[in-house]
Amino acid sequence: MSQTSYITLSRSALKNNVEFIQNILGTTKFSSVVKGNAYGHGIKQFCPLIHELGVDHFSVFSADEAQKINAILPHVSIQIMGFIHDNDLEWVIKNKVSFFVFESDRLNKAIQLAQKLKIKAKINIEIETGMNRTGFHVNEFDAVIKVALKAKKHIIIEGICSHLAGAESISNYKRVKSQIKTFSQIQHKVKENKQYHPKFHLACSAAILQYPKTKFDLARIGILQYGFFPSNEVLVQYITKNSTDIDPLKRVITWKTIVMDTNTIEAGSFVGYGTSFFTNSKTKVALIPVGYSHGFSRSLSNQGKVLIRGKRLDVIGTVNMNMTAIDITECPEIEKGDEVVLIGTQGDNSISVASFSDFSNLLNYELLTRLPSGIKRKIIA
Ligand SMILES: *Cc1c(COP(=O)(O)O)cnc(C)c1O
Numbered sequence: 001m002s003q004t005s006y007i008t009l010s011r012s013a014l015k016n017n018v019e020f021i022q023n024i025l026g027t028t029k030f031s032s033v034v035k036g037n038a039y040g041h042g043i044k045q046f047c048p049l050i051h052e053l054g055v056d057h058f059s060v061f062s063a064d065e066a067q068k069i070n071a072i073l074p075h076v077s078i079q080i081m082g083f084i085h086d087n088d089l090e091w092v093i094k095n096k097v098s099f100f101v102f103e104s105d106r107l108n109k110a111i112q113l114a115q116k117l118k119i120k121a122k123i124n125i126e127i128e129t130g131m132n133r134t135g136f137h138v139n140e141f142d143a144v145i146k147v148a149l150k151a152k153k154h155i156i157i158e159g160i161c162s163h164l165a166g167a168e169s170i171s172n173y174k175r176v177k178s179q180i181k182t183f184s185q186i187q188h189k190v191k192e193n194k195q196y197h198p199k200f201h202l203a204c205s206a207a208i209l210q211y212p213k214t215k216f217d218l219a220r221i222g223i224l225q226y227g228f229f230p231s232n233e234v235l236v237q238y239i240t241k242n243s244t245d246i247d248p249l250k251r252v253i254t255w256k257t258i259v260m261d262t263n264t265i266e267a268g269s270f271v272g273y274g275t276s277f278f279t280n281s282k283t284k285v286a287l288i289p290v291g292y293s294h295g296f297s298r299s300l301s302n303q304g305k306v307l308i309r310g311k312r313l314d315v316i317g318t319v320n321m322n323m324t325a326i327d328i329t330e331c332p333e334i335e336k337g338d339e340v341v342l343i344g345t346q347g348d349n350s351i352s353v354a355s356f357s358d359f360s361n362l363l364n365y366e367l368l369t370r371l372p373s374g375i376k377r378k379i380i381a
Contacts, residue, residue, distance in 0.1 A: 004289035004322070005257035005342065007377045009045055013250035017225050018053045020248050024208050028215040029199070031079065033222035034069070035061035040295075040368035041226060041253055042377040043068045049379060050225065051076060059220045063088040066097045079124060079159075081220070082134075089113055098122035098158050102134040107147060114154035123148070124159035125198070127186055129179040131165040141186060149195055159199045159218070160190055168206035168230035180214055187216075206230040209238060223365065227251040228353055251352060254344030255371065259286045259308065259336050262328065271325055272317035276302055283316075284329045288340050291322040295371040296342065300324075308340050309333070310347025 021030060032055045038046035047058065047069050056075075060066050061082040069078055080099040084092055086109060092099055093113055101107045101123045114121040125144060128135030136144050148155050162183050166172035183202050190198065199217035205224040207214045227249040229235035239245060263285045271277040271285065286308065292298045296319055304315035306326055314327045328334045343351055353367055 003374075003376060005255060005294055005375060007042070007371065007375050008254045008256075008380045009041055009049060009252050009377055010250070010254070010380055011049060012381055013227055013252045014049060014225070015053055016248075016250045017227050017252070018050065018055065021208075021221055021224055024212075025215060025219055028208075029057060029218040030055055031057040031059045031077075031201070031218055031220045032225060033059045033204075033220050035059070035065060035081070035222070036365070036369035037065075037371075037373050039222060039226050039365060040371035042373065044072060045377040045379060046252075047073055047076075057218070063092055063097075066092065066095075070095055070097065090117065093117055093119055093121045096122065098124060100124045100126045100134075100161065102126040102128075102136060104144070104147075107144065111147075111151040111154050114151075120154060120156050122156045122158045124161050124201075125157060127160065127162045127183065129162040129164075129182040130175055131163050131179070133163070135162060138182060138186065141189070145190075145193075145196075157196045157198045159201055160186065161201045164202065164204065164207055164211075164214070167204060167210050168234050170233060176211065180211060183214075204230075206234050209234055224249065226253065226368070251344065251350075253368070255342040255375075256344065257288050257290045257340045257342060259334060259338045259340060260289045260323075261287045261336060262334060263287065270317075272320065274318065277317035277325075282329075283327060284332050284334075285316065286313075286326045286328045286334055286338075286340075288324050288326060289322060290342065291320045291324055293321045293372075294375065295367075296324060297367065297370065305351055306340050306342055307344075307346040307349050307351055308338055310349060312349050312351075 032050050034043055034047060037043055051073055057077045058069055059079050059081055063080055063084045066078045066080050078097045080097060084099060089109055090113055110121040110123060126135040128137050148157055164176050164179055167176050187200055201216055201218040201220060203214040203219040205221050208219050223230050265271060265279050265283045265285055267279050267281045269279050290296045298319045300315050301318040302316060305312050309331055311331050315324055316327045317325050341351060343353055
């Protein structure tokens with residue numbers, strides 16, 4: 001049965017982005033960040049696709065996401081950066097999935113379980129460098145390492161890591177610089193202690209471009225691989241530094257639907273629920289079968305744009321649960337069944353998530369991750 005909209009993922013676009021990232025990373029290991037259902041692209045479709053391109057390390061937020069990857073790609077490396085319910089820690093250790101440790105309770109539970117299972121737990125010690133979210137404080141570090149090294153038979157300290165609080169904006173420069181300094185001090189300390197040799201990882205997409213010295217052993221890359229810059233600022237800086245006017249990334253995702261009906265409305269009428277859109281003149285409208293229940297945010301009411309017959313057209317009225325109205329007065333030949341692009345390119349025009357977010361006040365990340373997992377994802381060349 002056909003769904004009301006469909007998503008395609010482009011293999012060639014992803015190949016382009018992976019090559020771009022690998023080129024920047026050099027010898028640094030690429031960990032593909034696929035939390036939030038691979039930023040809405042779909043873990044099930046995206047992970048095998050990028051794995052075919054040579055990527056074999058994945059970062060997720062929670063154990064259920066790790067399990068999804070493990071079921072499709074049993075031999076890749078997976079690290080959980082966030083939440084693991086105590087009940088799931090056994091599955092994690094048994095399946096050799098590594099995980100961030102940011103508080104002592106998890107460290108102690110990991111040691112106990114690993115001992116019981118007779119399988120070494122692979123941990124990454126997360127340090128609080130200034131994000132003030134999760135992580136051990138610098139003054140706790142020595143004690144934590146002491147506990148972990150004492151349990152060497154059951155624990156592998158695979159990595160030492162932290163996360164930068166907003167590397168995509170120059171307004172956070174001082175804060176980020178101070179985080180990098182704190183991280184480097186810890187790194188220095190670890191290197192002096194010859195008892196363990198963890199991988200250091202700090203960088204996300206914005207960091208490998210804005211603070212290349214933070215690449216270290218491994219970088220956790222999310223948004224870039226999907227073909228989006230973390231912010232306009234990072235894109236502009238990249239373009240300036242490289243004296244190019246071409247965006248080097250290609251969008252992997254396209255989201256489309258079709259026109260379900262058209263309608264002509266006389267001047268002086270309200271369109272849809274309530275009174276948010278009033279016709280000042282005779283207006284031709286196309287209805288599309290996509291609404292906020294399908295991930296087309298209500299904040300796009302009277303704001304969003306779509307492409308039909310190569311033209312950028314306005315969303316009018318409020319986005320409903322299942323339906324949205326588009327003003328097609330300037331293109332009256334549009335008819336039922338015409339292709340509608342919600343994200344992607346049609347003719348010479350494109351709707352990118354970045355420009356999308358400009359008029360919807362949503363971040364790239366948020367709009368993408370709100371795409372329901374129930375919409376089919378098809379791989380195209
Ligand atoms: C989401 C996330 C990343 C990836 O961020 P991008 O900006 O998408 O590259 C890296 N590290 C952690 C801890 C994250 O949560």
